[in-house]
Amino acid sequence: MSLKTLGLAALLSLAALPALAQTQTVRIGATPGPHAQILEAVKPIAAQKGLDIKIIEFSDYVVPNAALAAGDIEANSFQNQPYLDNQKADRGFKIESVALTVNFPIGLYSKKHKSFDALPNGATVSIPNDPTNGGRALLLLQDKGLIKLKDNVGFKPTPLDITDNPKKIKFVEIEAAQSPRVLDDVDAAVINTNYATQAGLDPVKDPITRENPKGPYVNLIAVRSEDKEKPWVKALVESYRSPEVKKFVEEKFKGAVLTSW
Numbered sequence: 001m002s003l004k005t006l007g008l009a010a011l012l013s014l015a016a017l018p019a020l021a022q023t024q025t026v027r028i029g030a031t032p033g034p035h036a037q038i039l040e041a042v043k044p045i046a047a048q049k050g051l052d053i054k055i056i057e058f059s060d061y062v063v064p065n066a067a068l069a070a071g072d073i074e075a076n077s078f079q080n081q082p083y084l085d086n087q088k089a090d091r092g093f094k095i096e097s098v099a100l101t102v103n104f105p106i107g108l109y110s111k112k113h114k115s116f117d118a119l120p121n122g123a124t125v126s127i128p129n130d131p132t133n134g135g136r137a138l139l140l141l142q143d144k145g146l147i148k149l150k151d152n153v154g155f156k157p158t159p160l161d162i163t164d165n166p167k168k169i170k171f172v173e174i175e176a177a178q179s180p181r182v183l184d185d186v187d188a189a190v191i192n193t194n195y196a197t198q199a200g201l202d203p204v205k206d207p208i209t210r211e212n213p214k215g216p217y218v219n220l221i222a223v224r225s226e227d228k229e230k231p232w233v234k235a236l237v238e239s240y241r242s243p244e245v246k247k248f249v250e251e252k253f254k255g256a257v258l259t260s261w
Contacts, residue, residue, distance in 0.1 A: 024232050025052045029064035029076035032057050033194040034257050035219070038102065038240075039077060041248040046239035051232060060177055061130060068224060069093040075236065077101060078194075080217045082155040083132035097220040098228050099237040100260040102249060104193030104219065106136055107207030108144075111183050116144060116209040121167045123187035128176035131156040137190035138162070140211045141169075155216065193256055203256035218260045 026046075030036045036055055043053045056073055058064045064076040065087045079087075087093055113119055127137035135156035142149050148164035149157045159171045174182060179191040180199030193203045203210075211217070221240065223233055239245070241261045249259050 023047075023050050023052045025054060026075060026232055026236060027054045027056050027073040028236075029056045029058055029067055029073045029078065031061070031064075031078045031194050032059065033198045034102075034104065034253060035078050035194060037252065038245065038249060038257075041245050041252075042236075042240050042242075045242050045244055046236060049235040049239060051235055051239065053236075060175070061133070065091070065093050065095060065222070068095055068222060071224075074227065075221055075223045075233075077219065077221050077240075079222065080132070080219050082136075082216055083130075084220065084222060086132050086156065094225045095222050096225050096228055098223055098233055099221045099241060101219045101221060101240060102260060103213050103217060103258045104203070104256070105211040105213045105258070106133070106140060106190060106192055106217070107196065107203055107210040108140065108188050108190050109180075109183060109196065109201060109206055110188040110208050112187055113208065116146075118208075119146070119167065119169075119187060122170065123167065124170045124172060124185075126172045126174050126179060126182050126186045126189040127159075128179065128190065128192070129173035130176060131158075133176050133192060134158065134173060136211075136217060140190065140209070143212070144209050197256065204254065213258050 028039055030039055036057055039053065039055045046053050061079065064078055067073050068076050081097060084097060128134045132155065138149060138157045141147050146167065146169065147162050150161045150163055153161050172186060176192055177195055179189045179195055180201065183189050188208065196203050221237060227233060246259050246261065249257055
């Protein structure tokens with residue numbers, strides 16, 4: 001190879017460096033607690049792949065998809081597929097899952113009763129008021145034998161779908177984020193793991209009953225449909241589903257949060 005050819009190759013190589021070294025900012029919406037904490041562990045892994053992750057915390061389950069659809073963020077990590085499907089059907093969002101992440105088995109908590117069997121007749125139980133998490137709560141209680149629901153009710157049953165309630169349980173529907181705050185006022189409350197940990201509850205030891213971790217409620221990373229094939233999405237997914245992040249989840253949450261990879 002001539003010196004001229006070598007010089008040209010070197011120039012081309014140098015010219016390519018800025019494009020390769022360019023860092024892309026990716027804003028990711030998440031709820032406070034484990035979702036945001038896991039993304040903090042993802043950040044240094046993603047940085048090695050040229051992604052500068054900015055975590056935007058949202059205190060509820062409604063705004064992160066609206067923010068994603070509007071382009072205020074590039075991705076979110078807080079929801080499961082049944083919830084995303086419900087949001088898309090109701091609001092027409094053009095957003096899609098690109099990877100499964102972690103599962104937070106939902107639990108029933110009580111300050112008044114030490115066991116599930118100790119729930120008395122006429123007990124008041126709070127469940128989340130959004131269709132997906134409220135339905136998930138009722139399916140948990142059916143699985144544990146407390147109630148029966150209509151056949152083929154799907155993933156979004158409501159208290160109106162209860163066909164058998166031998167203990168005459170009274171159900172109170174409240175915003176999921178408020179669930180820990182009503183524990184003093186109800187016999188038991190179904191609480192999502194992220195809100196339980198925020199309230200200082202132990203999602204492994206404290207529930208009087210807990211959801212089977214296998215099922216449709218594994219969380220996911222969502223992006224706009226138009227972005228799903230972009231290189232940064234692949235880099236984000238690889239960073240999240242890395243051995244380093246898996247180790248972090250296992251050591252940090254000790255069974256309260258389960259990885260899907």
